[in-house]
Amino acid sequence: MCWWLWKRDISEPWQLGFQDAASPAMEEIILFHDEVMYILMIITVFVLWLIIRALTTRYYHKYLFEGVLIEVIWTLLPAGVLICIAFPSLKLLYLMDEVINPALTIKVVGHQWYWSYEYSDYGPETIEFDSYMIPTSELKKGDLRLLDVDNRLIVPIQTEVRVLVTGGDVLHAFAVPSLSVKIDAVPGRLNQTSFYLKRPGVFYGQCSEICGANHSFMPIVVEGVSLEKYIRWVEALK
Structure with a gap:
């Protein structure tokens, strides 16, 4: 980076992530984003593996489409994941909306x-x-x-x-x-x-x-x- 830009927070070519945080709220937003992306990757890999196994293995195919237990699991598990995401999201939302003794x-x-x-x-x-x-x-x-x-x-x-x-x-x-x-x-x-x-x-x-x-x-x-x-x-x- 050129010497005259060392103090400037700017986006870079082909940048995929956030800019460097300069406030506590932005630091929390980046942290929350990373946590949600981590959960998303786990869900994506698991669901992809489940689909492949269901298409290639007859036992898995029968278990997924005719089992009562799997119906309970894929109803409760997403609900639990959404709750784990919702609470920190709402906390961050209210913290960002609060104005405390501005100077x-x-x-x-x-x-x-x-x-x-x-x-x-x-x-x-x-x-x-x-x-x-x-x-x-x-x-x-x-x-x-x-x-x-x-x-x-x-x-x-x-x-x-x-x-x-x-x-x-x-x-x-x-x-x-x-x-x-x-x-x-x-x-x-x-x-x-x-x-x-x-x-x-x-x-x-x-x-x-x-x-x-x-x-x-x-x-x-x-x-x-x-x-x-x-x-x-x-x-x-x-």
Whole structure:
């Protein structure tokens, strides 16, 4: 990887898995995904073996289609598997929906086709700015085509951040995979989500709602910095 990308969490060519997690919620999502995939592989191999044996062995064929015991087993066993998957899934779902004592609130407004950010926790002086995708003709060395923006969303690490999301014109969706953030931006409605950034870095996302002709040209860039650097950034803007 090039030296100027070492701090950036981006997808790679032919990537099949998730991006590296930057929040506790995303770590739990990846762990849950791996557990479910492990169960899925066991079920797939077992069912495939059972089908092959049933087709090639007369005894297995008779036992599978005329046995009462197997009927009980393949009714109770899937139910047990679904329960084992459902409980951690519901736990994770409720944990992701919970907002616990946020230290910072950011309002995100989706427009056609850019994002607006508002920091309103600093008295009457609200910090507001728009974030546009950098055109290909203006990219500098190290910038990512269709992903980099002129103004990044700066947040401090190890801080609970609440995000209020709405739409200014049509439906949008604020999504950053590394932070497990994906929420609709609906005009006239304020949706709420949160994340806890564990480490510094630059994290990329995009609008995941088909919002018009330039839907694929409104990226999201979240930069996690230390608290000291974040304070200096806020003071420079005020």
